[in-house]
Amino acid sequence: MTPEPDIRSKLLFHLQEVLAEDQLITAEEELRPYECDGLSAYKKLPIAIVLPETIEQVQQVMRICSRLFVPVVARGAGTGLSGGAMPHEGGIILGLSRFNKILEIDVDNQMARVQPGVTNLSITQAVRQYGLYYAPDPSSQIACSIGGNVAENSGGVHCLKYGLTVHNVLEVQMITVSGDRVTLGSAALDNPGYDLLGLITGSEGMLGIIVEVRVRLLPRPEKVNVILAAFNKTEHAAAAVAAIIADGIIPAGLEMMDKLAIQAAEDFARAGYPTDAEAILLCELDGSQAEVNEQSYLVKRQLKLKSASTITEADTPEQQARLWAGRKSAFPAVGRISPDYYCMDGTIPRHQIGHVLHRIHVLSQQFGLRVANVFHAGDGNLHPLILYDANIAGELEKAEQFGAEILKLSVDVGGTITGEHGVGNEKLDQMCYQFNDNELQFFHLVKEAFDPDQILNPGKAVPTLHRCAELGQMHVHHGKLPHPELPRF
Amino acid sequence: MTTENHLLEQVRSAISQRTPLYIQGGNSKAFYGNTVDTTLLLDTTSHTGVVDYMPSELCITVRAGTRLQDLEYILASEQQLLPFEPPVYTSASTIGGAVAAGLSGPRRPYSGAVRDAILGMKILTGHGTIIHVGGQVMKNVAGYDISRLMTGSLGTLGVILEVSLRVIPKPAHELTLAISRPHDEAINYFTRLRTSGLPITASCYLNDEIHLRLSGSTSYLQSLVKKQEGQVIEKADAFWQSIRNHTHDFFQQHDKPLWRLSVAPASTASARLNTDNLIEWGGGVRWISSNTPANIIHSIARKKGGYAVLFRGKIAGVNTFPEPEPALLALHKRLKHKLDPQPVFNPGRLYREL
Numbered sequence: 056m057t058p059e060p061d062i063r064s065k066l067l068f069h070l071q072e073v074l075a076e077d078q079l080i081t082a083e084e085e086l087r088p089y090e091c092d093g094l095s096a097y098k099k100l101p102i103a104i105v106l107p108e109t110i111e112q113v114q115q116v117m118r119i120c121s122r123l124f125v126p127v128v129a130r131g132a133g134t135g136l137s138g139g140a141m142p143h144e145g146g147i148i149l150g151l152s153r154f155n156k157i158l159e160i161d162v163d164n165q166m167a168r169v170q171p172g173v174t175n176l177s178i179t180q181a182v183r184q185y186g187l188y189y190a191p192d193p194s195s196q197i198a199c200s201i202g203g204n205v206a207e208n209s210g211g212v213h214c215l216k217y218g219l220t221v222h223n224v225l226e227v228q229m230i231t232v233s234g235d236r237v238t239l240g241s242a243a244l245d246n247p248g249y250d251l252l253g254l255i256t257g258s259e260g261m262l263g264i265i266v267e268v269r270v271r272l273l274p275r276p277e278k279v280n281v282i283l284a285a286f287n288k289t290e291h292a293a294a295a296v297a298a299i300i301a302d303g304i305i306p307a308g309l310e311m312m313d314k315l316a317i318q319a320a321e322d323f324a325r326a327g328y329p330t331d332a333e334a335i336l337l338c339e340l341d342g343s344q345a346e347v348n349e350q351s352y353l354v355k356r357q358l359k360l361k362s363a364s365t366i367t368e369a370d371t372p373e374q375q376a377r378l379w380a381g382r383k384s385a386f387p388a389v390g391r392i393s394p395d396y397y398c399m400d401g402t403i404p405r406h407q408i409g410h411v412l413h414r415i416h417v418l419s420q421q422f423g424l425r426v427a428n429v430f431h432a433g434d435g436n437l438h439p440l441i442l443y444d445a446n447i448a449g450e451l452e453k454a455e456q457f458g459a460e461i462l463k464l465s466v467d468v469g470g471t472i473t474g475e476h477g478v479g480n481e482k483l484d485q486m487c488y489q490f491n492d493n494e495l496q497f498f499h500l501v502k503e504a505f506d507p508d509q510i511l512n513p514g515k516a517v518p519t520l521h522r523c524a525e526l527g528q529m530h531v532h533h534g535k536l537p538h539p540e541l542p543r544f
Numbered sequence: 545m546t547t548e549n550h551l552l553e554q555v556r557s558a559i560s561q562r563t564p565l566y567i568q569g570g571n572s573k574a575f576y577g578n579t580v581d582t583t584l585l586l587d588t589t590s591h592t593g594v595v596d597y598m599p600s601e602l603c604i605t606v607r608a609g610t611r612l613q614d615l616e617y618i619l620a621s622e623q624q625l626l627p628f629e630p631p632v633y634t635s636a637s638t639i640g641g642a643v644a645a646g647l648s649g650p651r652r653p654y655s656g657a658v659r660d661a662i663l664g665m666k667i668l669t670g671h672g673t674i675i676h677v678g679g680q681v682m683k684n685v686a687g688y689d690i691s692r693l694m695t696g697s698l699g700t701l702g703v704i705l706e707v708s709l710r711v712i713p714k715p716a717h718e719l720t721l722a723i724s725r726p727h728d729e730a731i732n733y734f735t736r737l738r739t740s741g742l743p744i745t746a747s748c749y750l751n752d753e754i755h756l757r758l759s760g761s762t763s764y765l766q767s768l769v770k771k772q773e774g775q776v777i778e779k780a781d782a783f784w785q786s787i788r789n790h791t792h793d794f795f796q797q798h799d800k801p802l803w804r805l806s807v808a809p810a811s812t813a814s815a816r817l818n819t820d821n822l823i824e825w826g827g828g829v830r831w832i833s834s835n836t837p838a839n840i841i842h843s844i845a846r847k848k849g850g851y852a853v854l855f856r857g858k859i860a861g862v863n864t865f866p867e868p869e870p871a872l873l874a875l876h877k878r879l880k881h882k883l884d885p886q887p888v889f890n891p892g893r894l895y896r897e898l
């Protein structure tokens with residue numbers, strides 16, 4: 056869909072009126088770096104990239120695009136993994152990278168006001184001197200922007216105890232499609248009216264442009280302990296996860312890796328992982344010295360009861376960093392053992408982990424593709440990495456089909472197709488599986504209330520009913536298969 | 545006919561006749577919000593029961609008419625509780641009403657608000673359909689976060705049929721300390737506490753005394769108490785219940801309107817209002833019983849980073865909630881119009897325009 060030539064020229068004329076020369080990019084070779092986000096399988100070139108520096112400029116850009124019906128795709132750091140920031144061919148990319156200032160650190164109220172292009176990690180770095188930190192910590196935290204985090208409701212390894220982005224953002228300044236500026240939320244602990252802050256979080260750039268964020272900060276815990284447990288059977292590791300939670304403990308982080316992921320990570324990061332184990336669990340506990348001691352005792356007891364073969368503890372920051380290094384570099388590590396990999400993101404109820412890992416194993420054999428599992432076990436958020444080679448004809452399609460099967464499985468066991476990476480451009484078909492027409496229609500109504508002309512990130516996040524009908528797949532809802540007795544492969 | 549089908553039929557008939565409904569659970573928060581101009585009642589109280597509860601998943605799914613008392617009893621039998629500790633104004637209070645009102649109790653600053661515990665919902669919509677949104681897992685970003693949109697919307701966008709809530713383990717032990725402090729030191733005291741590392745799960749200031757509830761293992765709390773100033777009080781549970789459920793004497797005086805100011809916790813006490821009668825949430829909530837004009841109270845709350853609600857008592861021409869800025873109100877109106885086009889759900893209860 057290329058716009059009318061005169062729309063294009065009108066657009067560029069109006070944009071250059073409100074932007075400085077270096078804020079408007081139209082040369083093809085300079086557009087290239089923006090053709091995709093972290094999911095490079097999908098690429099498109101926009102008409103232009105705009106890089107505003109003031110909120111007024113964002114408002115003007117929105118007014119121009121609304122008037123001309125030109126699609127606008129917001130972009131933070133472009134690390135998204137579902138094609139959310141992939142350009143629209145007939146539209147512009149609104150890059151927020153120049154909004155990179157920390158505006159205010161309020162130590163007494165434990166909050167900070169920041170611009171949307173500020174990276175996740177730089178918030179924590181800026182407030183460290185006050186003994187504070189920003190809790191959600193996606194593995195991409197050195198690069199991803201806080202605006203992108205809000206738009207995706209990003210998680211990290213510490214969400215189990217400290218919540219997702221939605222639990223750690225107090226207020227957002229948003230520019231509506233018509234260029235109005237609205238404040239959602241406040242510096243207080245609750246707010247009157249509709250929870251539009253909650254609604255905007257995770258809305259993938261579909262409802263408005265986030266131009267300022269007030270985040271909640273937490274005091275650094277007095278004591279941290281990291282426990283590494285190895286298992287000879289994946290089911291035992293899965294059972295240990297449920298047992299720890301059932302014992303009344305909420306660890307700060309509870310991560311699991313399977314054999315292939317352990318070996319790749321160990322080769323890459325030399326974290327000291329036992330490479331002969333079928334699975335490992337990394338459990339981080341934090342709080343006061345006394346609380347951590349008590350909890351460590353209880354966790355170790357559960358690990359032993361569930362037949363952990365070895366248990367190691369790291370109680371200095373250096374040892375802990377080493378153990379985490381393996382987990383945090385798992386994606387690039389897997390990237391070294393396979394030409395390509397495809398990362399899935401379903402969430403399932405914890406008690407289904409053993410069953411689902413087993414099913415993934417069976418599917419892996421059926422598709423003839425290897426899978427490395429590395430994931431947030433504590434909150435049931437799986438990241439199976441499907442290994443494939445895009446240079447072999449048909450392998451990408453096979454990987455995509457395999458991925459789709461895993462997501463359906465996640466829905467069938469009572470979970471969801473995406474825990475933190477978003478629907479974007481990638482999981483539109485799987486949305487048809489998780490939601491029925493009435494539900495999708497309801498989402499479209501919300502979109503229409505904010506953006507009646509489909510200017511913001513059109514075509515993403517929620518599939519049209521038409522697309523789902525075309526897909527023509529048997530509709531399964533909330534894990535209730537029409538014919539559960541039939542093999543579904 | 546199931547209770548769900550019965551509710552569905554009532555809503556469908558209201559839609560086709562364009563007659564507004566007043567959605568009512570235990571009716572314990574009838575005072576909260578503007579009056580709704582209708583006589584047609586949609587009673588949720590027979591739609592009760594636990595749909596799904598697996599304690600190790602830290603999630604419970606219940607029907608909206610389930611009484612809070614019953615829900616808490618079920619959770620307590622598994623050593624769990626609701627992290628947001630909602631007020632239970634009467635024994636009839638329902639979970640649907642608690643979620644729709646969006647009010648949280650003493651535990652809120654320490655383990656999250658109602659909206660923070662919401663995982664998913666089953667909703668009866670203004671289009672006469674029943675939809676499921678969210679789910680039973682904590683990490684879930686498929687589709688817009690409709691369940692949070694419903695939370696605190698005072699029944700103006702749909703009928704909550706079922707809600708899935710995150711629950712937390714019940715602390716092994718709790719005790720409460722009372723510490724004397726003059727009024728002008730209270731806010732600073734709370735501010736310092738935020739970095740103390742103490743396992744606080746409730747805090748308030750009333751009548752020159754700070755109360756702190758600490759939670760943890762018995763041995764840990766005993767060791768803390770030795771180092772802390774203040775007296776361990778008796779009947780602490782009853783005290784916090786009286787703050788949470790507004791049965792405390794403070795809430796029983798009806799001579800002046802009662803205002804609830806929700807503000808940035810460290811913001812200074814207001815000299816204009818001359819006294820902060822009851823402070824909760826480490827400074828985040830200030831209850832004020834006052835005849836000061838509404839516009840002044842609203843302005844003071846705004847300057848402190850928050851807002852004021854006329855909680856109890858009616859003042860002619862003053863609505864319960866402050867009016868949002870025009871652009872924000874416009875978004876509210878468009879959402880209401882799209883999701884409840886007739887409109888049938890609690891018209892006017894939140895804002896007159898909705």
Ligand SMILES: Cc1cc2nc3c(=O)[nH]c(=O)nc-3n(C[C@H](O)[C@H](O)[C@H](O)COP(=O)(O)OP(=O)(O)OC[C@H]3O[C@@H](n4cnc5c(N)ncnc54)[C@H](O)[C@@H]3O)c2cc1C
Pocket residue numbers: 092093128129130131132133134135136138139140151171192193194195198199200201202203204205206207208209210211212259260261263264265266386475476512
């Ligand atoms: C190696 C790697 C590891 C990762 N690990 C994690 C992880 O552990 N947890 C996790 O949750 N995610 C993870 N991610 C995914 C990604 O980093 C997050 O989704 C992140 O929040 C995206 O931020 P971004 O600034 O790059 O956003 P972008 O990719 O630029 O944009 C993402 C979406 O947000 C929208 N958007 C961006 N900025 C704005 C704005 N200001 N206003 C409105 N809409 C906006 C875009 O339109 C798009 O739809 C990982 C990615 C990589 C590459």
